[in-house]
Amino acid sequence: MNNPQIANAAALLGRILISAIFIWAGYGKLTGYAGTVAYMGKMGVPGALAPLVILTELGGGLLVLIGYQTRIVAFLLAGFCLLSGLIFHLSIGDAPNMIQFWKNVAIAGGFLGLVAHGAGAWSIDGRLAK
Secondary structure: OOOHHHHHHHHHHHHHHHHHHHHHHHHHHHHOHHHHHHHHHHOOOOHHHHHHHHHHHHHHHHHHHHOOOHHHHHHHHHHHHHHHHHHHOOOOOOHHHHHHHHHHHHHHHHHHHHHHHOOOOOOHHHHHHO
């Protein structure tokens, strides 16, 4: 992109939009902890992993939002999206779940864009690079 201001604004807006779902989901799991553990158990995932899931979603979302260690966090969140999509949403013939599965795949793609291009200048990573 030839205009750095537009590129920086787009990178910031992209980080806000992609992190919002993780911050919201992590907070929801934290405030609805018992339900989170029960749902994970129903899907064959040990409820003892709930704190790690919450930390990944909430912590990772906040780190992407502020643009700190973005490439590493985005790589980890891309893997998280693919893994959780496979575990919780891959259900051939179940259209609503398949929509959620492909949403996870698409978000993983967005995170890989952050891995490739970084957080942009309007981020903590951008400030530290100066």
